């Protein structure tokens with residue numbers, strides 16, 4: 001199963017995208033619909049709203065007078081928070097029930113207007129944002145849907161900014177073209193990314209990034225940040241730190257287009273306990289890594305997990321190669337990953353030197369990852385000493 005968070009400002013085009021996903025077999029949970037369900041006549045939700053906002057929000061037949069509530073709720077932050085504090089817990093609880101009823105191989109499409117406002121992004125395998133500029137949205141809402149312009153503006157003002165949405169978007173669907181253009185982009189996303197992503201999670205299949213070096217991408221920092229937040233949502237308090245490491249964490253450094261993240265855990269038993277949770281979250285384990293399996297001393301039988309031991313997970317998402325390194329707190333390998341990144345961030349000459357070493361290693365590797373890694377090793381022997389010197393000079 002994967003859970004997809006679909007969001008966008010009012011009138012951005014979420015419904016158009018959701019329709020395409022549903023046609024292709026998505027298990028749809030529509031937060032607006034759930035929000036209606038929990039305030040139907042006779043529900044505790046409706047009673048709580050009437051208590052908070054007065055009986056004027058009830059229609060003659062006892063149902064919710066939606067425009068009347070909207071007129072009271074969207075006037076200021078306090079009123080809106082009052083509304084949210086009543087409806088959102090009810091929406092959350094009902095959503096949980098619907099999720100529990102989803103089939104094991106579902107691609108769950110959670111259509112949530114307030115996903116960004118509710119800080120929910122890390123709880124999804126993927127966040128898809130549909131975007132159109134505010135003026136375009138107002139135009140569409142007032143013409144196609146007949147919404148008064150003032151209402152449309154009041155809701156836009158009560159929602160997240162484009163910038164906040166961009167920060168959490170794994171996929172950004174632009175809806176300035178025709179509805180057919182948007183539907184085609186959504187269909188391609190479904191076929192090329194969501195279906196294989198879901199299958200990869202169930203079969204514990206990894207996607208590997210290409211062995212190439214690409215120019216530094218200013219988006220890597222934000223991407224690293226999203227993955228770090230996602231991993232926090234998956235592993236919770238089992239981790240003591242989660243850091244974006246490796247070359248993509250060093251501004252200005254050419255890198256393989258794969259994001260490296262390190263999860264620091266108390267010990268590797270904790271890492272082993274997280275294997276399935278990480279795999280279900282979209283990060284299956286890579287087997288056969290050096291230091292991966294515990295080594296027993298034949299004479300004593302005691303298990304030496306190796307100071308440099310780690311567990312290694314990758315990504316099941318065809319659109320996003322990731323290396324996840326799980327290391328024990330205080331282990332040399334864990335400390336080195338952070339120190340190496342910080343040294344390259346601080347020392348431009350070292351960063352450029354490393355870029356050259358990588359290019360040369362790539363040229364000699366003939367497309368073979370193991371050869372690429374081995375070719376870089378002699379430079380690292382000296383880098384350990386230089387990093388130690390750099391750390392001493394800093395203290």
Ligand SMILES: CC(C)(COP(=O)(O)OP(=O)(O)OC[C@H]1O[C@@H](n2cnc3c(N)ncnc32)[C@H](O)[C@@H]1O)[C@@H](O)C(=O)NCCC(=O)NCCS
Pocket residue numbers: 009010011031032035066067069070073080083084087088091112113114155158159
């Ligand atoms: C105030 C209500 C009755 C107005 O009903 P109305 O039929 O006019 O709007 P509807 O529910 O169809 O929502 C349309 C759009 O308005 C925006 N919107 C709705 N509620 C909110 C809110 N609390 N804050 C900001 N925007 C909101 C969303 O973009 C949504 O897609 C209704 O929006 C409501 O009950 N809102 C509280 C529940 C909620 O937060 N729903 C959003 C998804 S959880």
Ligand SMILES: Nc1ncnc2c1ncn2[C@@H]1O[C@H](COP(=O)(O)OP(=O)(O)OP(=O)(O)O)[C@@H](O)[C@H]1O
Pocket residue numbers: 008009010011012013014015016017032113140141144145175176177178179180182
């Ligand atoms: N590309 C487009 N060109 C013209 N009109 C569009 C386009 N995309 C959507 N619309 C129209 O704009 C309005 C808003 O689109 P839609 O209902 O998909 O948005 P939404 O994000 O689901 O809105 P809400 O936040 O209210 O749920 C609809 O009336 C829709 O028909």
